[in-house]
Amino acid sequence: METYKIDEVSKVTGLTKRTIRYYEELGLLMSTQRTEGGMRLYTQEHIERLKQIVSARDVLGFSLQEILDFVQLRETFEGHRTSIQNTEDAEVKRHYLQEVERGLAQQLQMIDQKMETMAQFRREREQLHHRIKEAIQNTLT
Amino acid sequence: METYKIDEVSKVTGLTKRTIRYYEELGLLMSTQRTEGGMRLYTQEHIERLKQIVSARDVLGFSLQEILDFVQLRETFEGHRTSIQNTEDAEVKRHYLQEVERGLAQQLQMIDQKMETMAQFRREREQLHHRIKEAIQNTLT
């Protein structure tokens, strides 16, 4: 599989090398494969993940701690597929999945809440914008 | 007009007294009337403003510096109505207004950009949610 060194990743994501290592340290980014000498080798998947983190951070305004919750929920599920998948106890399994499902439902609700508030904010700004444009018109008459 | 002391304001906005004073210090919140002894007296308008600031901070993820830009743009316009309104030079006036208009247009575009990314993020989460629910169904069959 194609891999990238940290400087490449830094350029395509816009993050500094320091930040990329920091995110790994926090557990936001899964650890990479290393070369014999210890250099990190990133895959395309790592890059996608980093882009998502940036979105969540800059656009949604989440703290790294909140993002960690999001990430862990996904990992929990993906990890589940291989580790718990083969368990015999369907009860345990279902209970586990339901926990994850509840978490996701809450996240969705939280996002909707944010979008609503954002739309509200936008309306307010648009109204101001409208009034300004009117005022400009009035300077022309 | 009805006024409130800082502790009241703290309770209804959820902000600490320290934070409220800090926002005033930064210029995010217009200064209040004071009592003879120097105590701040807030109006309903101050409270509304604080709620907006909290939204912009928590929901939109804006930094206080960004919020300051938003606030100043509004103040600039509101202040304009009384101070520049009566100027004779319609040229100066219109130019001024157009500056403000450009700023607002940019803000709107920025908000739309954020909403778009947020919607994208939501879709991704929803898809994951869907897969989880499917997996739960599968434990029942």
Add this chain to the structure above:
DNA sequence: CCAAAAGTTAACGTTGACGTAAACGTTGGT
């Protein structure tokens, strides 16, 4: 009228999210 509650300024402390510098090892081209 007076103690307790609430307010004020000033200054230092803390936490999250990185930046930066030092000291050292790895890679890859000539």
Add this chain to the structure above:
DNA sequence: ACCAACGTTTACGTCAACGTTAACTTTTGG
């Protein structure tokens, strides 16, 4: 085989956004 460019860890520095404490004044209820 060498060296410039890039990588690694470790550790201290920084800045925004407040928290906390101190020392003091004002307001208010009994």
